[in-house]
Each structure stands twice: as structure tokens, then as C-alpha cells.
Amino acid sequence: MTFTRETDHGTPPAIATGRSVTLTIDGETVTMPEGTSIMRAASLTGCSIPKLCATDNVESFGSCRLCLVEVEGRSGYPASCTTPIADGMVVRTQSERLKQLRRGVMELYISDHPLDCLTCPANGDCELQEQAGAVGLREVRYGYDGATNMGQAKDQSNPYFDFDPSKCIVCSRCVRACDEVQGTFALTIEGRGFDSKVSPSQGQDFLSSECVSCGACVQACPTATLTEKKVVEIGTPDRAVVTTCAYCGVGCTFRAEMRGEELVRMVPWKEGKANHGHSCVKGRFAWGYAQHRDRILQPMIRSSVEEPWREVSWEEAIAHTAGEFRRIQAKYGTRSIGGITSSRCTNEETFLVQKLIRQGFGNNNVDTCARVCHSPTGYGLKTTFGTSAGTQDFDSIAQADVILVIGANPTDGHPVFASRMKKRLREGAKLIVIDPRRIDLVQSPHVEAAHHLPLRPGTNVAMLTAMAHVTVTENLFDEAFIRERCDWEEFMDWAAFVAEPSRSPEAVEPLTGVMAQEVRAAARLYATGGNAAIYYGLGVTEHSQGSSTVMAIANLAMATGNIGREGVGVNPLRGQNNVQGACDMGSFPHEFSGYRHVSDDAVRASFEKAWGVALDAEPGLRIPNMLDAATDGTFKAIFIQGEDILQSDPNTHHVAAGLAAMECVVVQDLFLNETANYAHVFLPGSTFLEKDGTFTNAERRIQRVRKVMAPLNGYGDWEIVQLVAQAMGLDWSYSHPSQIMDEIAALTPTFAGVHYDRLDAEGSLQWPANDAAPHGTPTMHIDGFVRGKGKFVVTDYVPTDEKTGPRFPLLLTTGRILSQYNVGAQTRRTANEAWHREDRLEIHPADAENRGIADGDWVSLKSRAGETSLRALITERVAPGVVYTTFHHPDTQANVITTDYSDWATNCPEYKVTAVQVMRSNGPSDWQRDYAAQARHSRRIAPLEAAE
């Protein structure tokens, strides 16, 4: 693909009315949807009207006055961007008179614009320059000695883009993008008339303003006023490749705009069905880790973690790995080794890792990081609906009337989707937030929750059952839906259960800490407010009752008929770019791809036939079981692709002990992560920019990842797995990931229609995509539940064993922040550090005062499992009795604190509830100092021996 800017039709598509309008534009008769602007209609007809303030991802504004046209029978010269088409209209977009007017406007623009085009970073990619050419401006008769806005200081505070107000044409595209697309309202126009200026917040610089650095303004800017620093540094791109972001589960697609092999910028792709041309600070800007000097490019091995690393050739590393796996299996048995697939890698790579384990290792000891995030989603939704996935596409939210957010913080965790959500809320949808913290959605510009239920961590099931109690006892359930779509007897059992007085909002108020009245009002709103959609995150799953909570959510949705159409549904907001895909691809020890149990003989037979080996019918070990088995001495080697279990999994001490007990730990990653401190083999990984493949986002959307540059480490991750497999004697011969997808399609009914040529043609596919649904499935369970009848499951509230007491009186819950991503391996190696350089402990002012803690003080955070130190942030976002921190920084090691408690059904760790004590401290704990020293020690790389 060569570099061309995406077509900009100037104004967004009309809101569909189903009616169309026929008119004449420059002599050509055209028919367009009613409500389309003249500008868009003309653009779609192939005639471009000059424009500057119009761009098709924000509403028309009508300020630049370049797009004036002539309409027969109308006086004056209407702006084509703000004038809708009408039947019989006769439009002229070109005439001598229009030329004169447009030139007059452009002459004014240029009279207040620097003429430094040749040295301007936007040279060749500037709409002002282009339009000046288009209107034929040849001189500026006003001269340049008049009043001017040039010569103002640049604002270079944002680490990723510069703001040069001297080049601003005050088109307000940035302001409108911030308002309409991102919904942050950080920008405004300050001053009036000639003095009008774009201003972040109230005259602040970008970095200290409310700006969240999503880049919407930079993308919207038609000049060099807002420009990526990379463009300033490198120059304009010469080609663009569409690919998918490797951060969160929203799955934004981007145009990776390249100059040669160098990535210049990531520009959100307007055609992208998950993001519709929007992005967040991570996807758009935080890709510098891909070229970071910390990246390991050479394979390394060592015989003991006490030794420094020794760089070796790929051949040696692969042979050593395969040899160790075979040696250990020979010594300790087939089931003594296993592996972990990565939710950060592609579907194809994930599929290969589980295939390596099932086919090559001969066991089912495969698990994935979904174990620690959304495994309860898989279990809960499969049990109730029949499918381990969310029910909607993201676009569905545009039809929602009531939005229930529980245990999720979309503005930080899923920012691009949050912008869609906020847009819908600004349009009038009602919001219910169930979260211990006052997350940003509860109140932010032009968004306010109708109900915020700040429950005590660990009481989700009691809360949701209380809402169900209201739904049943106040007769708010949808009987027709339930009778038609669900098992009525099961519903009656469930209804009797939730209707018991002990489950009323009043009865559980002492447990949840939320006023019963508010719970009742929220339940009524959810049941009766029109289309009601539930969005949830890890605040639901990462509990000892994670699976019960997911099922309680499903119960509520079924009872109110909020399933099976647009605007409703149950939607897990998945954390990692490919956590959905990793689960789909058979990463769990009990399931083949497509969620089919390993004990299913027919399914197993199909894989055995394809792979030519007998497969184990016994489910393998989950991650925590592998670690337990390791400390017990029965599990001896592990292959970990793209996951840092030491930092991300709970109870760090236990994880470390497990890893230390193994004889061969193989880590495949971009960086020497924390887990690699315990590794014997390090296989350098490749970034998403360096390989082909697919990711599947939270809406089951399979999207292409495209190689834009050669892997710095030499191989794509899928090639490395193939090398290991071949060294272990497997006859793999994939020459391109598309062949892996073909194999997945052949073996997985829900993926039967997924092939690269189809993906390229459709842009993306939402599974199930097969003969029954050749274009994929945006909304699930439309005509009936996948499992047949929807299943109501009784969810009794069982308090977690993790309880507060005199020694540990506070409840710790953990989460994420916008600028950092999970364990931070990537974002900590970008300029995103400017926003969040360290994890902080959020503590309520009352709890802080009791402990003599001031804002910014070092505090020790102690639980039954361990102790760490970090600095305090005093805030009323958390309720008294609750503290909160993020887990992005290894210096903090928040998971030293979290415990071994986990979900009863899936072992998903109970990250969200830990009883802790917080005390003032003098700085990092001894353990943190020791850990840092040990990590430094473990990361030593031996100097190269003299050249051979």
C-alpha cells in the first residue's frame, strides 16, 4: 500500500431515515440518503469542494467559508457542509463567482499564516497548503505587516505532539474532536474575533491540562499546529499499512504510517469497525517500546538463574530448549512440562503454542493469562447462554438506553470504547455504575451517573441478587421473553430464591454498604428504562465468586429480556488485545479451540486425525496448579510466551517459589521481564509491527495484524514456536500465518469461515463466522440461546474468606490507569511515564488522617501474603475502608500483597479483595530492595567471548 490520506467526505454520514433524496450536482443527477450534506454528497460523487473546518468524524461547523456553493433558487452562497441536500436541488460547486469568494477567504487565511511551507513539518501533508493550491491563490494583497497571531511560543509539553499556535487557523476541529469524538472537553477557544486561540483547559499547557492525549485533536488538525513529534523528527510518511493495536481488548485498527522501515505514526483507521477512527494515548502514541534499547534481540541461555545470561545463536537456543523439554519428560514423565499461551500474541501463535503442548508435549498442560482475568466470563456465560463471549458488538451501545457498568473503569481501561459510551450518555442514555470507587464515568463533563452504587469490594453477588430481588418482587421481569427463550421452571426456582426477604436490598445493605433505596432505583431503571446493556470488567471476575457474579449478571439480563438484539446484552470488557482469541484458540487445559472439551471423543478425534498423534483426554494443569505441582516437585519445565506471571499473578512469593523449583523455564518475550529472572532460556519475541496474524477483540471481532517491518529479533513469534516444534520432531511447515488460520478454520466450527482473503475483503469478522453466518455475527443469541434455553443459575452470596479484622482493617482493590498498560512492560518503556511514573495507593482522607498519612507520604501496605511500600494519594474516589492501587510498576509489586484466594469455578485470582493494613513508612521495604538487587543480578548478560 502506498501513502494516500484516507478520503475525508467532510461531514459524517446522515442519521439513517431510510429516505433518499435526488438532486443535481454540477450537472450530474445523484441520489443520496436524506440528511446528507451537500459537501458529503459531492464528495461521494467524486467532486471535491474546498474545505478546511469540515472533517467527517465531527459534526459540520460552517466556519471556514471555503465550501460555499451555489444552489439554484437560493440567494447567497450556502456553506455546503451545513446545508443538507433536498429533492430537486440544483447545486453548482464551481463557478467564477465561487472561485472569487474562495480565493478571498484563502487570501485572508494566508495573511495570518507563516510562509515557511518548505521547512514546515506538515509540508506535503497540509490541508491549508492543499486548499490554497486548489483555490488558486497567487498573492496576498494585505501584506504581512498587519496584525498577526504568528510568533507565539510553541507548547511542547506533551511528550508526543507539539502545539504551534502560530500555525493555527482556528477551525476548531481539535476542539470539536475533543468534545465529540473523545468526550473529554479539554480544549476550548479562548478569546474572541482575531484573538481567538485554541486553549487546553484554561490557558494551561497540554501536559498539565485535562487532555488525555488521545490524539484526536492531532488527527483533526488540518495544519502543522498539532503535529506528532515523530513527524517533526522524521518527516511525512510514504506508505501506510492497516493493522490492529496490541494493547487492550477494544482492538482499534490503525494505519501504521511508515517512511521506509521506520514507523512515523499510528493513525486510527476510520474504516475500523471497533474504533471508527478513534484511539487512545497508548495505541496512538505508546509504541516506542518496539525500538527500546531494553529489547532483547539475541537468544540467551544459562544453566542456573544464579548465572549471567549467555547470548547464543537461534540454532543453539532452539536445540537447547527442545533438548531440555525432552530430557525432563524422559526423566519426570510426559505431564511434567507445560506451557502458557499469550493473550498478547496472535491467534495463530496462540494456536501453535497449545498445539505444541498437546501434540508435541503430549499433554494438556496449557493455560493462558485469561486464567487470571476473564476465565469466570468464559465459565459463566457458557453455562447460562452457551457461549464464552460477549453478546454484542461495540456499535450496539448506540442503541442502549440504560448502561450498567459494573467492575470496570472504561475511561482508563478501554478508553476508545469509553468515548463511544460517553457519546451515547451525552445523547441521553442513563448510567448506573456499580463500583467501589468513584470512577471518572460517575461524573465527568456532560456525563453523570443516574446511580452510583459504591459497594464494598467482594459483595457483587449480594448486590446483583438484590437487584434481581427487586426485579422479581416488583414484577419488573419480562415474562414473555423468559417463557419463550429460557427454561421457565429454572426461572421459577431462581425467582423464588432471589425473592427471599434475606436477599432484599434492605437485608444486604449492611453487607454492601449501599443504601437500599439506591439499589431499588437502579434495579428499576435497569429493568424498565428501555434497552439496557451491561458492561463489566475484572471487578466482576477477579473474586472468589467471579463466576457467580457473571452468572448473576446473565440472570438479570435474561430476566429483563435484555439479550438477543442491538442495544442490550452482557459485555465483558476484555483486558488484553487478544484475550478473547487466546481463549478461543484452545488455551485452556480442558478445551480445544472453540471451547470444546478435551474429553469429547469426536472433537479429539478430529484433532488426532489432523495432527497424526493420539491426544490426552484428561484436562491438564491450570497455572496455579502448575506452580503448586512445581513446588511439590512433579512439574519441572514450562514454556511461557509473552506473559509475565511473576508480576501479574497473585501472591508473588508463591509464583517465585514455583518457578524456582523448575529445571527449565523458557521465556519468550520482548524484554527481560520479571518472570525471566527465574528463566533458563530466553527467546526474544517480536512486536505486533513485525509479524502477520490476527487478534480477536472483546466483541469477537477477528482483525488482521500486518507486518510493517522486519522482526528486529529475526523471527516472528509463530516462527519461533515452529522452530521449537520442529526441533522436537514435529513436522510443521507453515510458511505464513494464513496457513495456520486455515488449519484453525478447518478444525473449529465457529471459525470455519475465517480465512485471510475473507478478512481482507470484509475488513474483519465477528465469530461465529461460518456457512450459517458468512459475514460473522455482530449480535449473539438473536433467535435463541446458543445452548438452547437460557439457563438461570442460583447464585448464593458466599462471602470471601479474605476478611478484614483488627490486623488488616482495610480492603485493597487493584486496577489500571489510562497511560499505563498492565505490567507496564511496554508503556513503562515509552513517554507515557510522563503521566504515571509510579503506582500510588489511593486512600480516603479519613483513613489517611487516622494513620497520620499525608499526600505523597511513603506507606507500607501489608497483607497476610506480603508487604510492599509505595506513596499515598489521598482522595475521596475511594470510600472509607477501601484502598486502591495499580499494578503497573515492578518496583511496587502490588501482587506481593494479593492472596491465593481464587474463583471457586475457574481459579481466577481474587485480586480485587485483599485485607490490608496501611502504615506510614520511610521508603521502599527491605523486600523491595532485595527484590531489586536480585532482579539486577538475574538480568546480567555475560560479555561476548572473543570472536571465534
Place this chain on the structure above:
Amino acid sequence: MKPGQKSKIYVSRDMASVALGADEVAQAFAAAGCEVVRTGSRGLFSIEPLVEVEQDGARVGFGPVGPHDVAAVLDGSHGARLGDVAALPFLAGQQRFTFARCGVIDPLDPEDYAAHGGWRGLDAARGMAPQAVVDAVKASGLRGRGGAGFPTGIKWQTVLDAASDAKFIVCNADEGDSGTFADRMLMEGDPYCLIEGMAIAGHAVGAGHGYVYIRSEYPFAIATMREAIERSAERIAPFTLEVRVGAGAYVCGEETALLDSIEGKRGQVRAKPPLPALAGLFGQPTVINNVLSLAAVPFILAEGAEAYAAVGFGRSRGTMPVQLAGNVKHGGLYEIGFGITLGELVNDIGGGTASGRPVRAVQVGGPLGAYFPPAMFDLPFDYEAFAQAGGLIGHAGITVFDDRVDMAHMARFAMEFCSVESCGKCTPCRIGSTRGVEIMDRIIAARDTQPVVAEGVEGGLARALHSRSPARIDAGLEAQTALLRDLCDTMKYGSLCALGGFTPYPVLSALDHFSEDFGALAPAKEAAE
């Protein structure tokens, strides 16, 4: 008058009267034991402070008077005795449909209002179907008195026909044009008239709530309107009203910027469509009318559309409260049917200039209106006639200048006004007005000194270099005047709203009618069309 009997006297509480000393006069009469009724102003400021003494059913005027004139007024010996006020030629010659009560009644006394024909229009309207009310307004021929002259009934019809749960009535009382004061006088002198008009509009289109958006420079009007709204709340219920105060931007008099301002946003012009009648305040169908449009409605409903339409000229029906200001002998408000000539207004009613020097120019329609020379004084006061003559009636403010005026300076002022008041949204207004000031500076400089001849602008390369060089633009009169015309063309046809779009009126009319003030080289030709 018999001794011991309290004299009832009337003194205006209008802001202009107070500025001339009416409060002190009123206090003096009260201190002398008189019963003082504070009214609005009659609208003739050359006789303010005016004191009216009730005698035998008539009101005898004295004016101007000071606080020390109490005795002389009360015993009738004062030299400024004017006789029956209503019979004064300035007042007797008017056709007061809208301002009938202004200056006569106590503005805040609902009974006084009712006694002088108030509420009859609302009662009549509420006895009619909404469509019948809209039809009556259409039949009256009433057109928007804010300046655009759009038929009020058609606007109301659009709002009536729009389906919505919430509709609004918005009164534009952001009277920012220099030389205009009719809105203020009405709000201070007869607030119930406006309230009644808005309540009728609410009934006609199905709106439950209204806003009166008053500029912050009108503290008396704000206080009076608030008080009147409170006192009449029951009378207009279920319709409700509230006052919103502007924040000092002229552009908020533009209807869409005004709506943004009420919504709490930066006052910035919206592109149309959508029309406010369909998507106005908070996105809902909205009637937005000027004070004078809404205040004309009670008369139409009370007396009938025919009575209103019987007066006027051509397609301009009814009366217009004309405001005479500037260098004029009898400045004030003169409500008269359309069709009166400009010359009659300026010379016969206004009495020529206050300075006694010859009239050289009048500007009609506020700072964005055209300048006319006395040669055009036979122009009838009529929307179409003014448009044809390259001008506009606007809010019917007439500002008079004598022969000492420098019309190039006035053209510069028009550009400067636009640059100060521009909201900054559209390019022609935002940058053009500033460039316009700069052009006028060059024209005035060139006119006042020897013409500067630019060098080397013939050949292609020379022209290119010339264009690149700030110092070497052609600053001569001919080039600058041509550039001024081009700029006015861009502003007139390219601007988003009337601020940038109408600024060329004063500039081009000054240039066309008074070319001698723009230097010898100024060509006297028609405005570019």
C-alpha cells in the same frame, strides 16, 4: 388645585430619564408631599426630566425641570410648561400600537396595565386555537423587528408544526446596536406588554417556558422584567418565564449565539440549518423574536390583525418604533406606521441636528446599517425600499451626523466594531474585519499624504517578489480601495452571520455616497454584487 389636596404627579423611571436627573426630581416632589407615580418614558428626551401633573383628567407636562422647580411646577408658573403632554406634536403625531402605555402607566402595577387594555390580547388568544393565533399574526403582516424582517407568523408556524415535547419562547433583548433603545424603554416602561406577547407566543406554538435574554448593560430593564415576571406569574400560568443576563458580547444579539449563551456556552454563532425554529434552544423547537416583535403581538390579538395591518407601506405592515439618536435636536422614540420618509423623520420630527449645522449623513439600522446622504431622504421607511437602496432598517435606529463627520473614519469604525465584536468563528469576519481596519488606515494615510507609488510591480517575477514582500504591497489609494471592495465582497457573501455580513453596508455606503472622503481616486460605483 385646592390647598391640602395631594398633587398626583408622574415622573419617568426610565434609565435615560434617571441619567438626566429624574430620581432627584421625583424625590423633591415626594418630599413636597406629592403623590409621585414613576412611569416609563414618553420617549422625547429633549424634555426630560419631564414632570406630568394630573389636572382635570389630563396630564400637564413641565420639562425639563430640576429638583428646585417643585414649587414653580406645582403652582403652574414654571417656564417649561408644555401643556397637555399627549397633545405635544412629537407625541400626538405618533401611532403608538406597541408603546401606547409606555410613559403613561406605572410599569409594575398589574392593575394599571389591565386598566389600559393589558391582557386583552392574551385572553383573546387563549380563547382561540393555536393555529388561529398563528394565523392572526400572519395576517397582521408583522415582521421581525430585530432587523431581518422575517415574517413572524411564518416562524411561529414552523415551531407550531414541529413535533416536540419541549418548545421554548426566547426573547432577544440583547439590544446592542448603538443608537437604539426601544427594547430597553419598553422593558422598563411596559414590561407586561412583552410578557403578554411571550405568553401569547407560548400558547400559539405550544411552548411552556420562555427566556428573556437581556444585555448586562441594562440593569433597570433586568430588575423591572424580573419583578414584572414575578408579579404576573399567576396571570400567565402555566406559561413560565425567566430572565437571562448577557455577558457583554454584541454577537450574542445574533439569535444562534444568543441560544448558545443561554445554554451556558461560549456565545458563538451556529450555522443554519438547522433553523432555531426546528432545533433551537437545547436542540428544541424555539421561537426567537425581538422584544418589539413580541410586544407588538398583544395589540394584534386585542385589536385584530386587520387593525395592525391597516397601517404600513408595501410589504411592511404596522408600525415601527423608530429611534432618533446622534446629532439630532429631538432625540427619542417615535412609533409610526411604515412609509414615512427618512427626511421627515430626520428633519421634521428630529428637527435636524442638535449642533444646528447641516445634516451630512444618517446611519440607519445600527452600526451595521448603511449611511445615507440627504440626497436620499425621500426614501420611504420600508424593508424593501431600504434593501434596494443598499441599506437596511435593522432595529430602526437612526443616527444623525452633521457636516463635520469624516466618512472614511466612519468606515474604519465599522470595521473596527466588527473586529472587536466578532465571535471569531468564521474567517471573513474574524480576519477580514482586522484587515479592513488596516486597509482603512492605509486609505486614510494615503488620502492625508501624498500618494505612495509602489515600485516594480509590472513583470511576473517582480509581482511575485512584491507579493512576498510585506513592505511592498501597493498601499496606494486605488489598490487599497479595490482591495477594500474585494474584502467587503468576501465578508458580505462569505460570513456566517450578519455581523460580518452586514459590516460592508456602512463601509460601502460611506465609500459610494461620500467618495470624496476616501481621496480623489475613489471610484463612485455601485457596490459589488
